[in-house]
Amino acid sequence: MTSLLIRGRPRRVPAHISVRVLHTLLGVLAGVVWLVLPGMTISTGVPVAVSPGGPVAGAVAQGENEDETSAADLVLPILVASAAVVLAGYGYVRRTRRARSRTTPGGVLVRPPEASIAQLDEQARASLVEADDCVRVSREELHFAEARFGGEAVGPFAQALRDAEAELAAAFRMRQQYDEGVPEGDAARRHALVGVVGRCQEAGRLLDGQAAGFDQLRGLEGGLGEALNVAEARFRELAGRTGAADATLTDLAKRYAPSVTAGVLGHVEQAKDRLVFATSRLNQARQTEDLGEGERAIRHLRSAEGAIAQAAALVDGIDRLAGDLATAAAMVPAGLTGGEVEIAGARKAEGAVSPGEPGSVAGAYADVSPGRAAATVGRPPDGSPGAPAPPPDEPLAPLTATVPPGELHARITHADLALAAVREELTAGPYDPLDALRRIVGAVAPLVSGRAGVMPAGALLVARSAVGGAGDVVGTHRGAVGSAARIRLAEAERLLAPPPSAPAGRGPYQELADLLAADALARQARGLAEQDVRLHGNPMAGTAEHTSGLAGAVLGGILLGGEPNGGPPPSFGGPHTRARRRGQVY
Incomplete structure (x- = not known):
């Protein structure tokens, strides 16, 4: 990986200003000479031969020749003078711009300030969170696509996801070692942080590169019928399992110590909250599709799929705990x-x-x-x-x-x-x-x-x-x-x-x-x-947001937040493509 540090000694801008000024003056002088030269070379003392047409006709012919010669002689000097002026202006503007943006009054090249270790640390942390979110969302949506099209059809996208997961795992490992004090030395630690950011960017690039093809596979722009059927089938299954999970928690509380269920207290309520949100968005998806608002319907579907995936994780966690x-x-x-x-x-x-x-x-x-x-x-x-x-x-x-x-x-x-x-x-x-x-x-x-x-x-x-x-x-x-x-x-x-x-x-x-x-x-x-x-704390203030499940959707990252209605739902892809399902109304 190429280091961000700019190596080498500072370069100085050559002091050629006087030479350029001299060139400009010489160009202008040449132009002036070309302008004056025709007038200096015209001699009025030379006798004029009388043409066969008579004195008057010969004088007129000679005058016409002299006018044509003078006009032709002026073309080249004017062009030279104009070119000299243009070159002089270009050189002046270029020197002024360079002096303002790249050099100090002494002419020394100014390097952009290096990011401090604290700034790189913050950038690395933000990159890890962003890349981790992209991988998690891509994995969730990939499961819905696989349920509809099968494992063979989603094979290339599953491979891209595995490659992105490997890059992210390497970034997390580097960051863990960094927190343990490895490597030592400011330069080495700076390089490690840059490596973390680079790995995260590569994970995002791998997912971004497959986003368009993944959308083409799902074909949501052509209609949501089958995709809605898959999401609704999974929703109905989870609705039944959520009630069973509640009964499982009650049984665990009776059989074991209170510490057993302390880690999953509230998971059933959160699962129900995600399902309430999914119900609303599935209904809105069907309604907006019937109205011909395809993009809006897709956003509602993606929001519902994210909520269903999280409800499944919460219910699966309770069942897994009971088995363990x-x-x-x-x-x-x-x-x-x-x-x-x-x-x-x-x-x-x-x-x-x-x-x-x-x-x-x-x-x-x-x-x-x-x-x-x-x-x-x-x-x-x-x-x-x-x-x-x-x-x-x-x-x-x-x-x-x-x-x-x-x-x-x-x-x-x-x-x-x-x-x-x-x-x-x-x-x-x-x-x-x-x-x-x-x-x-x-x-x-x-x-x-x-x-x-x-x-x-x-x-x-x-x-x-x-x-x-x-x-x-x-x-x-x-x-x-x-x-x-x-x-x-x-x-x-x-x-x-x-x-x-x-x-x-x-x-x-x-x-x-x-x-x-x-x-x-x-x-x-x-x-x-x-x-x-x-x-x-609570990302969405107000009772209505809790009743509709909007607050939980923002807290869970089902909606990207930042807007009163929760923001757009994320989709399969990296940082540059995951928010492509964006619109005025979600």
């Missing part, structure tokens, strides 16, 4: 047993070799930093408004040296206490299975050596649940969520995804460490997203 809780509840007893196996193995290793002896437990256990331990037990993120989110703690890694005396014993004791607390919760009454499994894995992690395979499975379940819940909050409130939450969520998704090929030396503990980090980052992302929503 059932799986976690069945896994907790196995987790307790597996934890006891790991603890027993650690006690055996502790007693087999005296403390401090080289090679005692090297490579078998991991050193947990205080910061990482705090993260795994749910340390709340820094909630200061406007401040960047705290970077994640250092990743866990197997020891390469002997465990310090007493350290292994302290880890065993901590794991024993954590498992005892979970057992007590299981017998005391309703509890949170996901939280219990999280505490089991977090406490036993420093002792894991691959004896019990239930630990990575438990960590994977907990991390997936946390990442899914955070993604639901960010995706359905993207009109208010800033960059910090999205950066942490993207990093959690990266750690959760299995690597394409396991690197050498990647053991069970490293896999477990990545899953624990993904869980911690996802919960941090969710906290930051919810904080952004609280700080954003």
Whole structure:
């Protein structure tokens, strides 16, 4: 990527003003000479021969010849003089403009001021939010097109979306490393921020390039009949599932601890709000199409599709939580047993070799930093408004040296206490299975050596649940969520995804460490997203906006906002094409 910095020594403008003035004067002088020369060369003292026609006729003929010669001689001097004047004026205007825009009085080239790191930081954050919104909206509309035309027809657009997602993931990764202090040095950090912006721009360019073809595939300008049928079918399905999701939440509240449903409180109400908005826009789409207002009907359809997609995300999140809780509840007893196996193995290793002896437990256990331990037990993120989110703690890694005396014993004791607390919760009454499994894995992690395979499975379940819940909050409130939450969520998704090929030396503990980090980052992302929503407040004042679902549509990014009626709906595409469905009335 080409750097924005202008390299090289400052160039000076050559001082040719005097030479140009001299050239101009010489041109004017030449013109004057050409003007005067014909008059100087005409001699009145030369006798005139008498022509056969007589004295009068000869004089008239000679006069006519002299007039023609004088007129012809004047043409070239006038042209030269005019060209000299034009060139002189052009040179003057050019020098004046250059002096005003590019040089100082001393003639030194003035560079445009470089953006500060703070300005680049703000630009990078804004680019991440914009590119993330474009990718999310494109993914939503692509699902509606696929439901109508099939996967093969949308193949090129799905590939463009995957390429844009890869560019965005790389930008998020660069930004995460930047927040962790990598790289160091102002020049390197400036270059990293420029790279983040460049990756985001490339993601947007990939989507912008496919927007026209995607519109051609959907063919909404030719009629909304089939597209409306697809949207209405999905709407009816969600309407039935929303009632079932409400019953599911009621059941979860009875069976488990209150903390279980705390993360999804209000999701049913928000889903109903999105469906109310979708109902209104679907009706308006049919009415405006019947009136022959095609563009307006398309905007109503796109608004309805966005609301339906978000309602589906909210309902799916409740169903996913119910499934994760059932799986976690069945896994907790196995987790307790597996934890006891790991603890027993650690006690055996502790007693087999005296403390401090080289090679005692090297490579078998991991050193947990205080910061990482705090993260795994749910340390709340820094909630200061406007401040960047705290970077994640250092990743866990197997020891390469002997465990310090007493350290292994302290880890065993901590794991024993954590498992005892979970057992007590299981017998005391309703509890949170996901939280219990999280505490089991977090406490036993420093002792894991691959004896019990239930630990990575438990960590994977907990991390997936946390990442899914955070993604639901960010995706359905993207009109208010800033960059910090999205950066942490993207990093959690990266750690959760299995690597394409396991690197050498990647053991069970490293896999477990990545899953624990993904869980911690996802919960941090969710906290930051919810904080952004609280700080954003109500985007649309008035009771009518809430009744019609308009406020929720703006908060969710279904409408781009900025106007009393909510603004245009976004569509498949990048920053330059996503708002193409714009009109006076939405």
